[in-house]
Amino acid sequence: MSRLILFSGGVESTLLLCEADPMDTVVTIEPTYPYGMPTFRKESAEKIAEKLGFKINYAQIHIPIEPEPYHFVHQIRTFISVANLWCAKDTKITEVWAGRHSGDVDGPSRPPNMYEAWALLHPNVKFHRPFEHMSKREQWNQIPDDIKPLVSSCFFYKNCGKCDKCLEVKKMLEEQ
Numbered sequence: 127m128s129r130l131i132l133f134s135g136g137v138e139s140t141l142l143l144c145e146a147d148p149m150d151t152v153v154t155i156e157p158t159y160p161y162g163m164p165t166f167r168k169e170s171a172e173k174i175a176e177k178l179g180f181k182i183n184y185a186q187i188h189i190p191i192e193p194e195p196y197h198f199v200h201q202i203r204t205f206i207s208v209a210n211l212w213c214a215k216d217t218k219i220t221e222v223w224a225g226r227h228s229g230d231v232d233g234p235s236r237p238p239n240m241y242e243a244w245a246l247l248h249p250n251v252k253f254h255r256p257f258e259h260m261s262k263r264e265q266w267n268q269i270p271d272d273i274k275p276l277v278s279s280c281f282f283y284k285n286c287g288k289c290d291k292c293l294e295v296k297k298m299l300e301e302q
């Protein structure tokens with residue numbers, strides 16, 4: 127069995143990496159346009175991977191400039207595109223892991239039936255969301271304390287505190 131881990135460096139995918147096997151393949155999205163990947167996010171993701179004994183593969187994706195490019199990058203559908211590519215290139219992959227939390231919502235552009243479409247396209251590759259039953263906070267609690275400071279999903283500058291992702295993390299930390 128070979129597993130593909132979809133990693134962004136945020137809360138959910140960091141927990142995936144904590145629970146992954148060293149033989150798993152880890153891939154993250156590196157937008158090439160219009161601004162590239164924020165340097166601090168790339169460094170944080172690299173440090174998390176290094177601490178946990180993984181090497182990151184980068185899928186360079188040319189993203190549209192409008193509307194709101196970073197929202198596009200973080201959407202599950204963008205990660206599914208990457209998983210499609212990797213599974214087409216590496217036929218040994220039998221399972222894909224994606225980070226989701228309970229009550230997770232996708233943007234308005236979320237295509238319907240994307241998981242059903244995956245099952246039709248890749249009948250031999252399970253698209254697994256192992257921690258989807260847990261809240262974001264519950265997942266955060268499972269992340270080791272030395273990894274927590276490296277977790278980041280900010281759209282812009284280092285944990286700006288204002289973007290949607292930072293506000294989501296702030297709300298999560300206020301929960302018990």
Ligand SMILES: [Zn+2]
Pocket residue numbers: 279280281282283284285286287288289290291292
């Ligand atoms: Zn932010």
